[in-house]
Amino acid sequence: KNQVEQSPQSLIILEGKNCTLQCNYTVSPFSNLRWYKQDTGRGPVSLTIMTFSENTKSNGRYTATLDADTKQSSLHITASQLSDSASYICVVTPLNSGNQFYFGTGTSLTVIP
Amino acid sequence: DAEITQSPRHKITETGRQVTLACHQTWNHNNMFWYRQDLGHGLRLIHYSYGVQDTNKGEVSDGYSVSRSNTEDLPLTLESAASSQTSVYFCASSEFGFAGELFFGEGSRLTVL
Numbered sequence: 001k002n003q004v005e006q007s008p009q010s011l012i013i014l015e016g017k018n019c020t021l022q023c024n025y026t027v028s029p030f031s032n033l034r035w036y037k038q039d040t041g042r043g044p045v046s047l048t049i050m051t052f053s054e055n056t057k058s059n060g061r062y063t064a065t066l067d068a069d070t071k072q073s074s075l076h077i078t079a080s081q082l083s084d085s086a087s088y089i090c091v092v093t094p095l096n097s098g099n100q101f102y103f104g105t106g107t108s109l110t111v112i113p
Numbered sequence: 114d115a116e117i118t119q120s121p122r123h124k125i126t127e128t129g130r131q132v133t134l135a136c137h138q139t140w141n142h143n144n145m146f147w148y149r150q151d152l153g154h155g156l157r158l159i160h161y162s163y164g165v166q167d168t169n170k171g172e173v174s175d176g177y178s179v180s181r182s183n184t185e186d187l188p189l190t191l192e193s194a195a196s197s198q199t200s201v202y203f204c205a206s207s208e209f210g211f212a213g214e215l216f217f218g219e220g221s222r223l224t225v226l
Contacts, residue, residue, distance in 0.1 A: 004155065010151070010172060026200055032212075034214075035148065041219075042205075042219055043203055043205075043217030043218050043220055044156075044215075044217050045217070046214050046215070049214065089155070089156075093212065100158065100172075100211065101156075101158070101211060102155070103155030103156040103157075105155050107156060111217050
């Protein structure tokens with residue numbers, strides 16, 4: 001069964017600190033892996049998208065890495081800000097799509113002053 | 114700017130009533146999707162459409178229907194609302210189907226009493 005699992009489920013960090021969110025997947029083969037940010041009460045917004053051949057992708061203070069061999073991805077947030085408080089969702093698209101995205105359940109990040 | 118809007122943002126209804134959630138996008142995307150989001154689950158696909166007059170069932174389509182009469186709109190109808198359909202519903206659109214980036218609406222929170 002194709003699955004996308006994220007950890008931790010929730011995380012609280014101090015403003016200005018760095019953090020890393022994890023995504024492990026079993027979808028294989030896959031076409032791309034995406035990270036979305038979802039603010040409370042809003043729709044998800046794309047942060048990064050990586051194909052299976054890419055190892056890293058940055059978007060400002062957000063850096064996503066991908067290890068296709070171990071089927072792991074991480075999202076690193078540098079110098080966190082209060083506005084980073086949100087849910088972060090990992091999404092994997094199979095290579096033979098089968099008309100499906102596989103969504104993780106997300107990591108809820110809270111940044112406190 | 115192009116956008117995707119959902120209405121209503123919040124709705125409370127009673128079991129057995131018909132409910133329609135509207136989704137309107139100005140991206141001119143052919144591909145549109147409806148998801149539901151529940152605690153403990155990743156976003157789950159309800160229905161999707163690749164263009165006018167095209168509709169397809171997703172993994173949780175029972176009790177839902179959609180119609181696509183133009184490019185901009187994909188309304189989601191709950192024929193006879195059930196308490197199990199209490200959820201947050203997200204509409205999304207994409208230029209390249211399941212291979213492209215998804216643009217999400219702000220969500221519609223539906224409560225079925």
